[in-house]
Amino acid sequence: MKKRIIGIALMTMMILSLSLQSNDIFKTVNRTVLANTSVKTPKYIFYFIGDGMGTSQRQISEYYLQEISGDKDRKLVMNTFPHSAINTTHSLNTLITDSAAAGTALATGHKTNNGVISKDTEGNNLKTLIESAEEKGMATGLVSTTRITHATPAVFASHNESRGNENDIAVDYLDSGVDYIVGGGLRHFLPMDFTDNQTDAFGGKIYSKRKDDKNVLAEFRNQGYKVRYGLKGVEEFRNDVLEKGDKYLNLFTASHLPYTIDDDNNDKYDVPTLAEITSKGIDLLSKDDDGFFFMIEGGRIDHACHPNDPSGTIMDTLAFDKAVEEAYEFYKKHPQDTLIIVVGDHETGGLGMGVNTDYFLNLQELEKATMSIEEFQGSYTGDRREYYKMIGEKFGLTDLSDEEKAIIDKGMDMVDKGIIDSGNAYKYDEAAMAVTHVLSERAGIYWTSYAHTATQIPMSAIGVGAENYNGFMDNTTIAEITAEIAGLKLN
Ligand SMILES: [Zn+2]
Numbered sequence: 370m371k372k373r374i375i376g377i378a379l380m381t382m383m384i385l386s387l388s389l390q391s392n393d394i395f396k397t398v399n400r401t402v403l404a405n406t407s408v409k410t411p412k413y414i415f416y417f418i419g420d421g422m423g424t425s426q427r428q429i430s431e432y433y434l435q436e437i438s439g440d441k442d443r444k445l446v447m448n449t450f451p452h453s454a455i456n457t458t459h460s461l462n463t464l465i466t467d468s469a470a471a472g473t474a475l476a477t478g479h480k481t482n483n484g485v486i487s488k489d490t491e492g493n494n495l496k497t498l499i500e501s502a503e504e505k506g507m508a509t510g511l512v513s514t515t516r517i518t519h520a521t522p523a524v525f526a527s528h529n530e531s532r533g534n535e536n537d538i539a540v541d542y543l544d545s546g547v548d549y550i551v552g553g554g555l556r557h558f559l560p561m562d563f564t565d566n567q568t569d570a571f572g573g574k575i576y577s578k579r580k581d582d583k584n585v586l587a588e589f590r591n592q593g594y595k596v597r598y599g600l601k602g603v604e605e606f607r608n609d610v611l612e613k614g615d616k617y618l619n620l621f622t623a624s625h626l627p628y629t630i631d632d633d634n635n636d637k638y639d640v641p642t643l644a645e646i647t648s649k650g651i652d653l654l655s656k657d658d659d660g661f662f663f664m665i666e667g668g669r670i671d672h673a674c675h676p677n678d679p680s681g682t683i684m685d686t687l688a689f690d691k692a693v694e695e696a697y698e699f700y701k702k703h704p705q706d707t708l709i710i711v712v713g714d715h716e717t718g719g720l721g722m723g724v725n726t727d728y729f730l731n732l733q734e735l736e737k738a739t740m741s742i743e744e745f746q747g748s749y750t751g752d753r754r755e756y757y758k759m760i761g762e763k764f765g766l767t768d769l770s771d772e773e774k775a776i777i778d779k780g781m782d783m784v785d786k787g788i789i790d791s792g793n794a795y796k797y798d799e800a801a802m803a804v805t806h807v808l809s810e811r812a813g814i815y816w817t818s819y820a821h822t823a824t825q826i827p828m829s830a831i832g833v834g835a836e837n838y839n840g841f842m843d844n845t846t847i848a849e850i851t852a853e854i855a856g857l858k859l860n
Pocket residue numbers: 421468671672675717821
């Protein structure tokens with residue numbers, strides 16, 4: 370171990386002198402010397418990523434949990450971990466990262482440009498923690514509440530110049546060797562023109578986005594995977610007993626899994642939660658004698674933050690924390706062998722806690738919401754009375770003040786006239802944005818953006834080697850430290 374660190378120090382000096390000659394201003398090299406080099410190598414590694422989960426997303430979810438439970442001492446499980454650090458997230462070409470570049474940093478220890486999946490700017494593949502774990506013979510898992518081909522999972526087991534090439538990313542997974550793959554994104558695994566008489570797990574149509582006849586699901590089956598999908602896949606997921614050495618692929622939905630708030634308020638469908646998906650993954654992966662590396666993404670926290678949806682954000686963050694709790698229960702049984710890392714890839718929405726001068730958050734206002742803003746979008750169709758009734762039912766927005774009414778009327782005016790605010794680059798429904806901003810302000814919170822921000826991100830860790838994550842770091846350092854602790858090789 371010591372030799373290796375001296376080697377790294379020498380290499381760091383070399384790279385530093387190289388980078389001084391280039392105009393590559395972001396290519397700073399971080400310390401990789403571990404605080405404690407005497408620790409043993411963890412056998413079981415959990416790598417949790419909350420997409421878009423910044424400091425405010427974590428804290429507002431904890432305060433909300435305290436509010437609804439009536440227990441002011443209640444903590445998110447991730448907020449109880451003994452070691453923590455703060456990290457910067459900028460990508461190679463901009464200070465405001467996207468999930469592809471941020472994920473690449475967390476998966477490979479290298480900065481790249483926004484939009485790029487685990488490749489450097491010359492197009493070379495960057496080795497990922499999962500690939501290295503595979504080489505070492507460890508079992509590996511990759512799960513997400515988004516399409517499994519979305520940027521954050523993609524950076525761990527595929528390489529592509531663009532995050533948009535999700536069909537290619539699906540094919541890339543075929544020879545990844547990943548043992549447990551669960552999430553959404555079925556549409557990138559089915560041959561063009563595919564139809565099915567079952568729906569997906571949330572009642573949606575099963576369709577293909579591929580432009581070829583490749584049946585990637587069938588190819589996974591040929592590789593020895595147990596393959597499940599759609600609504601039927603949910604039942605099978607809950608009944609499947611996985612044996613040592615099994616390989617498992619289960620894709621519940623054509624696109625992303627539903628928001629937690631939508632699934633919780635839907636009587637007809639009950640999509641497996643991230644906690645259930647994590648628990649089953651632990652069952653399978655822990656049977657491998659060589660240990661495991663398990664990446665678990667709460668991917669829809671970011672999706673809720675983009676359209677400034679406070680309840681959607683909180684409910685998905687709490688669901689993410691429930692998944693962390695599954696890992697923590699496992700850690701308690703194997704404290705000498707387990708490392709859990711929880712991090713976010715970037716902040717989304719510029720979520721601020723505190724907007725009024727009365728110095729109060731009123732998070733109980735958010736308890737009345739029963740639908741995500743994304744689901745709610747498009748609900749205003751010209752009937753204003755009906756719309757006011759609906760926002761009362763779905764978001765508890767009754768007894769509106771004149772000021773609040775004016776904001777919502779203005780949103781409806783904009784929809785009627787087909788106008789979009791200049792800052793609304795993703796063209797969100799302005800009537801729905803008016804609703805979410807009124808609701809947010811009632812709760813005492815505020816959003817500065819419909820996109821990502823450059824604020825630093827907290828991380829937490831517990832277990833074997835967790836004390837090495839501390840201080841003010843860069844996201845690339847998290848991957849470097851993890852590789853060092855786990856004996857994984859990155860390039
Ligand atoms: Zn995002």
